[in-house]
Amino acid sequence: MIGKGKSIVHTGVSISYGWNQDKGAEIVHTQHLIGDNPKEITEEFRLVQEMNTRTKNNTLSFVLSPTVEDGQKLSNKELGKLVKNFISEMNLKNNQAVAFVHRDKQHTHIHLYANRIGFDGKAYKDNFIGKRSQLAAEKVAKEMGLTTARKVQREKLLGMKDIRSEIKRIHDVVIAKGRPKDFDSYIKLMQKQDVKVIPFINKANKLQGFHFEYKGHNLKGSAVHRSLSGGKIALAISNNSTKGLSIGQDEWVKLSGKAVEVSANFALTFTKNLIKKGIKRSLGTGIEI
DSSP: OOOEEEEEEEEEHHHHTTOEEEEEEEEEEEESSOOOSSHHHHHEEEEEEETTTOOSSSSSEEEEEEHHHHHHOOOOHHHHHHHHHHHHHHHHHTOOEEEEEOOOSOOOOOEEEEEEBBBTTTTTEEEEEEHHHHHHHHHHHHTTTOOHHHHHHHHHHHHHHHHHHHHHHHHHHHHIIIOOOOOOHHHHHHHHTTEEEEEEEOOOOOOOEEEEEEETTEEEHHOOGGGGGGHHHHHHTOOOOOOOOOTTOOOOOTTTTTTEBBOOHHHHHHHHHHHHHHHHHHHTTTTOO
């Protein structure tokens, strides 16, 4: 579950949004309120807020988002318990509050609005409220046996590891078996394996590297693997050509049938690795350098 929180000004507009019947909104929790519509609840908030006119952002807005799977299983009663536990963690039990569930989309989520001004006229401290909301949601999810944001993040990271490995594997196969001799043929061969290679042109209008799009993910080459930086891809392609690729600082390469200037870092990476390769070959054959 993910928790987000912030202080807001437009109480009435926000509560009306939470109550939006087009989104199938239903109240799952209310405290210290008797109103049964957005106008009445907003007025109840306002009466308390008048005790502290110095505080402009006088309402707290939270969004609690269980995972799609958890959201589909939780009843309104269970969502009410979730909100109540969250309110307790945020130390807002004595403040006016109302929470709505929206089920109009696959991802069930809750909009919770709490009066930042207490019945004593004091403003609830909202420093680091975003981070505090995350931590409170994490704790409540654990207590209720729900999927935590950290678990979702770990699963995403594991999934991304598989995606990166697959892109790297496809790249290696294309270089070794397809033996592309220029960037255009490399891009076409990768496309045949469902990997879209997108040239990244920087602000100076120079080729800096490549992004890889695969199964809905878009990653820059260096984020996939260090061997997929622009300069190293150029070196791998160069190995497949008797002439090789000649790239120096502020020089050009052919891309989509056009001459494109490469960035200094791109050229430097290519040149450094070309020199290293030459040294290794010389050492391997016993040639003095």
